[in-house]
Amino acid sequence: MEDAGRAVADAVSARAGGGRILLLAGGGANGGDAFVAARHLMVRGMEAAVLARPSTHPLTVLNRRRWRAVGGAVAALGPATLRRELRGAAVVVDGLLGTGFTPPLRPALAELTGMVNAWRHAAGQVVSIDVPSGVHATDAHVPDGAMQADATVTFMGIKPALLFGPAAALAGEVTVAPLSVMPAWIEQEALAAWPTDARVAALLPRRHADAHKGTAGRVWIVGGHPGTTGAPALAGVGALRAGAGLVTVHSTADVPLITAELMVRRHAAWTPALTRLRDAPRPDAVAVGMGLGPEAVAVTRELLSWEIPAVVDADALQPDLAGAGHDRVIWTPHPGEAARLLGCATTEITADPLGIARALHDRLGGVVVLKGGPSVVAHAGGLSVARGGHPGMASAGMGDTLSGVLVALLGQGMTAPDAAVAGVRLHARAGERAGAAHGYGLIASDVAQELGGAWMDVIRSGPAGPWYGR
Ligand SMILES: NC(=O)C1=CN([C@@H]2O[C@H](COP(=O)(O)OP(=O)(O)OC[C@H]3O[C@@H](n4cnc5c(N)ncnc54)[C@H](O)[C@@H]3O)[C@@H](O)[C@H]2O)[C@@H](O)CC1
Secondary structure, three states: OHHHHHHHHHHHHHHHOOOEEEEEEOOOHHHHHHHHHHHHHHHOOOOEEEEEOOOOOHHHHHHHHHHHHOOOOEEEOOHHHHHHHHOOEEEEEEEOOOOOOOOOOOHHHHHHHHHHHHHHHHOOEEEEEOOOOOOOOOOOOOOOOOOOOOEEEEEOOOOHHHOOHHHHHHHOEEEEEOOOOOHHHHHHHOOOEOOOHHHHHOOOOEEOOOOOOOOOOEEEEEOOOOOOOHHHHHHHHHHHHOOOOEEEEEEOOOOOOOOOOOEEEEOOOHHHHHHHHHOOOOOOEEEEOOOOOOOHHHHHHHHHHOOOOEEEOHHHOOHHHOOOOOOOEEEOOOHHHHHHHHOOOHHHHHHOHHHHHHHHHHHHOOEEEEOOOOOEEEEOOEEEEOOOOOHHHOOOOHHHHHHHHHHHHHHOOOOHHHHHHHHHHHHHHHHHHHHHHHHHHOOHHHHHHHHHHHHHHHHHOOOOOOEEOO
């Protein structure tokens, strides 16, 4: 609790700018964190006051006593005291409810959160402890009366409500504060990893100075059908911009050569084409399914039987292919495709992205990327959620570009789990860069163009990755 309160004080000092801080302490441990934060703020010379609910939680009672012992002011939290104390406050620290909250919010607390929300709208900032009060830690839905925060300081691991759906929008800027507890405990508590760019940087392959196109990954993009010929082309550009040395698009349709660096091989029909390709030199990795059309299952089944690293996307994400994969396959469903694979409604997917990603991994094996804002990676080692991205990425062709990124990383020798974790972050970072320039008007090609810059941004944040290419 001491570490937790100190981390909250750090976040608040960064925002308060010398103004008065009002801390709201609930009856549970979340309230105890607020008392600790108040003490640390006072020690730093900041003006802080606490309004508290009654508590029997031993650590909260102890930290209330410590706060009083250093001369801290505390009054009972109710509508009248809250109205009075909100006047002139710069920051409110929301320590009312954390992970111990069971919905629905009781009316007495809902009145208080409503008052703070109205105050925030007009006057100041809210920093929530662990989760915004009234948000259930594992639920992406927002119950009535939940607090709107500008920032949330969470502990141990990231909570699903801070990442997904409308609940995430209530959290504001999220930081995860490390606590001095046993690492095994943190691992057990954390539902999913949330890798920083420094962690991703350490995964990305480095090239020797004498690298050439044959050592930088020869990849195939297999897709396209009349009406959906842009999809494999976008995947191809994504692969080139994510560093693949040689990118060949195989299709039975006329795929536009949207960049001259792509090689496009048009086949008359899939069955004879696959018979020929089976005996040709195999690529380092293949991505299949983007706009591929009705023959997707048969084509994908054949390519999976080659047991080379593969990305399976779009039309190839069919329930019939469960069991046909292997460890080096990355399956990349969006929520609609995930619903088709699991035979459920899309709303069930978006309500529980972590649980669904795990269920898809159980069904398909290999690595699953459940796409969304944010994307979830499920692999044998656990779950990982990508940071960042931009709402403008909600547009056609974005998934095709991601498939290109993933196949390029596989082609450059990354394992499927590492390629998926790094690929979703590079794609999200490229989206942030494109979003800064184009806002909601960004298109998949813009994201592809930013991939090189995104790679540079990521590697600047951390240690260099492993050598590749000899
Ligand atoms: N896991 C840990 O070991 C740590 C936990 N910490 C803090 O402890 C919190 C969890 O503490 P608790 O389990 O005591 O729970 P909380 O402090 O989240 O909430 C419990 C209180 O909320 C009330 N409550 C629950 N549902 C309500 C509803 N629907 N309407 C109104 N009131 C409601 C309960 O009566 C109880 O007083 C975390 O969120 C975090 O802030 C930190 O101190 C760091 C370490």
